[in-house]
Every structure is written in C-alpha cells, then in structure tokens.
Amino acid sequence: MSDPVELATRFCRVLRAEGLAVGTGQIIDFCRAAAELGELYWAGLATLVSDREEIAVYDRVFRAFFSGHESMSMPEPQPDAPAVMRTAHTAGLADPSDEDADQQVAMASHVELLRKKSFADCTEDELHALFAAGARLPVATRRSRRYRAARKGSPDFQRTLRASFRTGAEPVRRAWRVRRLRPRRxxxxxxxxxxxxxxxxxxxxxxxxxxxxxxxxxxxxxxxxxxxxxxxxxxxxxxxxxxxxxxxxxxxxxxxxxxxxxxxxxxxxxxxxxxxxxxxxxxxxxxxxxxxxxxxxxxxxxxxxxxxxxxxxxxxxxxxxxxxxxxxxxxxxxxxxxxxxxxxxxxxxxxxxxxxxx
Known part of the structure; x- marks a missing residue:
C-alpha cells in the first residue's frame, strides 16, 4: 500500500486542480485530522472544504480518487456508528492492534456523548476531556476583494488576454476566477x-x-x-x-x-x-x-x-x-x-x- 501521507498529498493536489483552495496548511491539517479521527472522508470534508458549493466537487473527486480502495469509499451515515468512532485502521492510515482500536472507539464514543451532555452536568474532568479532544470549531469567512484562479466562476479577462498571445491573439483558452475567502472576526x-x-x-x-x-x-x-x-x-x-x-x-x-x-x-x-x-x-x-x-x-x-x-x-x-x-x-x-x-x-x-x- 502507498505511503498514507503521499496518498493524502496526491488527493489534495487533485482537489487543487479542480479549483479548491487547498494549500500546504490545509494538507497538514487534513493529515492530522485523518490520523486523529480515523475517517478519511470526514477529515477531508472538515479541513479541505471551505464553501458549501465545493462539497459536490469534493464528493466527486473523493469517489474517483479512492474508487480502487473499498475501505476508503464514502461512508453512509449510521446512527449507531458515528463517523468519529471509526478507527484509523478503517481509513487505511494506520494499522493498530485490535486492542488499540477498541480503545480509540471507546474514547471517541465517550467524547461524542460528552458533546451532547449539558455543561451544567459535566464534571471538571469531563470538561477537560471534552475540550482536549478538540472543539472542531466552525470557521467564519468572508469574500474578499481579491480573486484567485479557478475552473469556474466569473471570466478573468486579463489572464485570458495574456494566454491568447500564445495562440495568435485568439482566446482559445478562457480563464476564470472567484473571490478569495478571508477569515471574519x-x-x-x-x-x-x-x-x-x-x-x-x-x-x-x-x-x-x-x-x-x-x-x-x-x-x-x-x-x-x-x-x-x-x-x-x-x-x-x-x-x-x-x-x-x-x-x-x-x-x-x-x-x-x-x-x-x-x-x-x-x-x-x-x-x-x-x-x-x-x-x-x-x-x-x-x-x-x-x-x-x-x-x-x-x-x-x-x-x-x-x-x-x-x-x-x-x-x-x-x-x-x-x-x-x-x-x-x-x-x-x-x-x-x-x-x-x-x-x-x-x-x-x-x-x-x-x-x-x-
């Protein structure tokens, strides 16, 4: 089997080629989240997708890229087996023993229960365990005035004009752009x-x-x-x-x-x-x-x-x-x-x- 980090990096490069803004920081976050959660699909969705419109692209690329890996196919939601309870062994990122896998499942199950437990009923140790596992906070973003290259969006006339110099001033290859996303306070x-x-x-x-x-x-x-x-x-x-x-x-x-x-x-x-x-x-x-x-x-x-x-x-x-x-x-x-x-x-x-x- 290929090196997990190399496999994840190649997957991110394909997403970048499809127009998603996936940089080095997102790739590192993706690898860390996949190793911690043990679920490749949800780790990528949380770290590599920044816009609701990009979900369809992410799903399509994920299915095509991992079509030859049965253990990496897109999971179906199951109320009795939440995604966070799946281990890294299922995602192919690690090969822990059965005992380690059981411990990871138990820990993830405990944290998932704490997420739904009222703060008023949590003990001091439970609060520490809850936030030590990571709050997975949503990111507030806004569209900036700057643009980035993309496979679809609004026409980028400047890049289209520059590219036409190579084809006898004929705009054979059209360029597109979308607004960059910036964090909002x-x-x-x-x-x-x-x-x-x-x-x-x-x-x-x-x-x-x-x-x-x-x-x-x-x-x-x-x-x-x-x-x-x-x-x-x-x-x-x-x-x-x-x-x-x-x-x-x-x-x-x-x-x-x-x-x-x-x-x-x-x-x-x-x-x-x-x-x-x-x-x-x-x-x-x-x-x-x-x-x-x-x-x-x-x-x-x-x-x-x-x-x-x-x-x-x-x-x-x-x-x-x-x-x-x-x-x-x-x-x-x-x-x-x-x-x-x-x-x-x-x-x-x-x-x-x-x-x-x-």
Missing part, C-alpha cells in the same frame, strides 16, 4: 453572572479553544461590568488561561447588566473596529437586572454595526422554554440567530448554521 460576549455559573467555566473553555485555534477571535466577559480577556485566553493550558481570566474579571458570579455592558463594548471597542462587520456571539440567559429599554437600544446599535448577531441561551435546552423575561424580549428583534448553548454540540451547531461567506 468573531467576538464572544460571555455572561459570567451568578445565573450562568453552571455554564461560565465551560464557555471560557470554548473561548480558549477558539482563540488558540483561529485568528480574529475576541472574548469579553460581562456581569455588572465588561472585561476583555482575549490576551489571558490566548496562551497556556485551559486551566492557566481561566485562572488569568478570573483574576481580571472582578464581577464573577455577580449580577447581570447586559445593556450597560453592551454599551461599554460598543463605546469602547465596537465602533473602533471590533464589531464592525464581525460575527458577535452573546452567550447569556438574558436575565437582565438593568433597564430592558437600554438593552434593546444597545442591541439595535449592535445589529447595525455587526455582520450578524448570534445569541446562545442555555435555557433554550428545555423544549418548553419561551423567551418571556424582559431582557430577552428586548433583545430578540435584533438577533439574527437564536440558539441553545447548553452543550458543545449546541454551541458548534448554533455557530455552524450561521458562519460562512456572505
């Missing part, structure tokens, strides 16, 4: 008041994973006041980062003044560039102790400034939940995505359904 506003005590630590774990994994993430904590903790979460282990963040946040487990905190954010940071064109994600239960009218006014300012406003409320875990508190009533008209953030699956699903090039 993501701003997390985390409620660390007393009513969110069961979720605050897990949310900071999530923020730490986001800041370490992707550029352009900014994190603020708020209760009765606003505190920027991006720098504290950017280095070290999760425990060290949370310890530094806790030293900065003086109103931990206190009251909640969402409207005043949003005003401080917009006055001090938002209009200065952090919120302009960004995804702003508010993680809070909406229990406002301040003036709801102020909250509504600041949410209106935020919606006009940000690209999208996402509100993740862990109380939405309950199917019978209705946003009847005054704070949520004032904020809802200015929210683009309203979802639950009570577990890791809810956090990722709420963001993945919203983030993307717009």
């Amino acid at each position: 993501v701003v997390l506003l985390l409620d660390v008041s007393g009513s969110m005590a069961a979720y605050s630590r897990a949310l900071l774990f999530f923020a730490h994973a986001g800041v370490r994994a992707q550029r352009g993430w900014e994190v603020f904590c708020f209760g009765t006041r606003l505190t920027r903790v991006t720098r504290e979460l950017a280095q070290g282990t999760p425990d060290e980062a949370l310890r530094r963040a806790a030293d900065e946040v003086v109103d931990w487990d206190g009251g909640t003044r969402i409207g005043e905190s949003l005003k401080r954010f917009l006055d001090g940071y938002g209009h200065g560039g952090l919120a302009r064109g960004a995804w702003v994600v508010v993680c809070s239960d909406g229990l406002e102790f301040g003036d709801p009218e102020m909250l509504g006014q600041q949410m209106l300012r935020l919606s006009r400034l940000a690209h999208r406003v996402v509100w993740l409320n862990p109380l939405k875990e309950d199917p019978a939940y209705e946003p009847l508190v005054r704070g949520m009533q004032a904020a809802l008209p200015h929210i683009d995505v309203f979802s639950s953030g009570h577990n890791l699956a809810g956090l990722v699903e709420g963001l993945a359904g919203a983030l993307g090039p717009r």
Whole structure:
C-alpha cells in the first residue's frame, strides 16, 4: 500500500486542480485530522472544504480518487456508528492492534456523548476531556476583494488576454476566477453572572479553544461590568488561561447588566473596529437586572454595526422554554440567530448554521 501521507498529498493536489483552495496548511491539517479521527472522508470534508458549493466537487473527486480502495469509499451515515468512532485502521492510515482500536472507539464514543451532555452536568474532568479532544470549531469567512484562479466562476479577462498571445491573439483558452475567502472576526460576549455559573467555566473553555485555534477571535466577559480577556485566553493550558481570566474579571458570579455592558463594548471597542462587520456571539440567559429599554437600544446599535448577531441561551435546552423575561424580549428583534448553548454540540451547531461567506 502507498505511503498514507503521499496518498493524502496526491488527493489534495487533485482537489487543487479542480479549483479548491487547498494549500500546504490545509494538507497538514487534513493529515492530522485523518490520523486523529480515523475517517478519511470526514477529515477531508472538515479541513479541505471551505464553501458549501465545493462539497459536490469534493464528493466527486473523493469517489474517483479512492474508487480502487473499498475501505476508503464514502461512508453512509449510521446512527449507531458515528463517523468519529471509526478507527484509523478503517481509513487505511494506520494499522493498530485490535486492542488499540477498541480503545480509540471507546474514547471517541465517550467524547461524542460528552458533546451532547449539558455543561451544567459535566464534571471538571469531563470538561477537560471534552475540550482536549478538540472543539472542531466552525470557521467564519468572508469574500474578499481579491480573486484567485479557478475552473469556474466569473471570466478573468486579463489572464485570458495574456494566454491568447500564445495562440495568435485568439482566446482559445478562457480563464476564470472567484473571490478569495478571508477569515471574519468573531467576538464572544460571555455572561459570567451568578445565573450562568453552571455554564461560565465551560464557555471560557470554548473561548480558549477558539482563540488558540483561529485568528480574529475576541472574548469579553460581562456581569455588572465588561472585561476583555482575549490576551489571558490566548496562551497556556485551559486551566492557566481561566485562572488569568478570573483574576481580571472582578464581577464573577455577580449580577447581570447586559445593556450597560453592551454599551461599554460598543463605546469602547465596537465602533473602533471590533464589531464592525464581525460575527458577535452573546452567550447569556438574558436575565437582565438593568433597564430592558437600554438593552434593546444597545442591541439595535449592535445589529447595525455587526455582520450578524448570534445569541446562545442555555435555557433554550428545555423544549418548553419561551423567551418571556424582559431582557430577552428586548433583545430578540435584533438577533439574527437564536440558539441553545447548553452543550458543545449546541454551541458548534448554533455557530455552524450561521458562519460562512456572505
């Protein structure tokens, strides 16, 4: 059998020839994800595809490239055997013993269960295991003004004209281009008041994973006041980062003044560039102790400034939940995505359904 890394590299080159923006960094991420997940198809889909329109191309290339490898054919979804539970032996990237394979399956199964377990019910060790396995965060992107060569898209007249010089000024070979994708800033506003005590630590774990994994993430904590903790979460282990963040946040487990905190954010940071064109994600239960009218006014300012406003409320875990508190009533008209953030699956699903090039 061919060397797994060489095989994966050749597959990525074929994808690049089909117009996907697959660089050296994506190839390295693909090899690492495939070795960790043990599933070639899903590892490539998560690391090599950056646009929903590219999924069809990826599927076609995957089927054609691995058509001679039965163990690498595209998997069918099975509720009793999720893809993350398959081992590297199935994907052909490793050859572990049966005992090692069983351990990998058990570990992946345990993490998959933790992803759907409420943060309020997770122990300290379970939170460490959950985020140590990787949050697989969605990437917020935007279309830049710059273009790249592609197999389809809008006509690239300049490259077409240059190529025609080789064919007697006849445009035999036409060139195409598409806009490049750039990361879009993501701003997390985390409620660390007393009513969110069961979720605050897990949310900071999530923020730490986001800041370490992707550029352009900014994190603020708020209760009765606003505190920027991006720098504290950017280095070290999760425990060290949370310890530094806790030293900065003086109103931990206190009251909640969402409207005043949003005003401080917009006055001090938002209009200065952090919120302009960004995804702003508010993680809070909406229990406002301040003036709801102020909250509504600041949410209106935020919606006009940000690209999208996402509100993740862990109380939405309950199917019978209705946003009847005054704070949520004032904020809802200015929210683009309203979802639950009570577990890791809810956090990722709420963001993945919203983030993307717009």
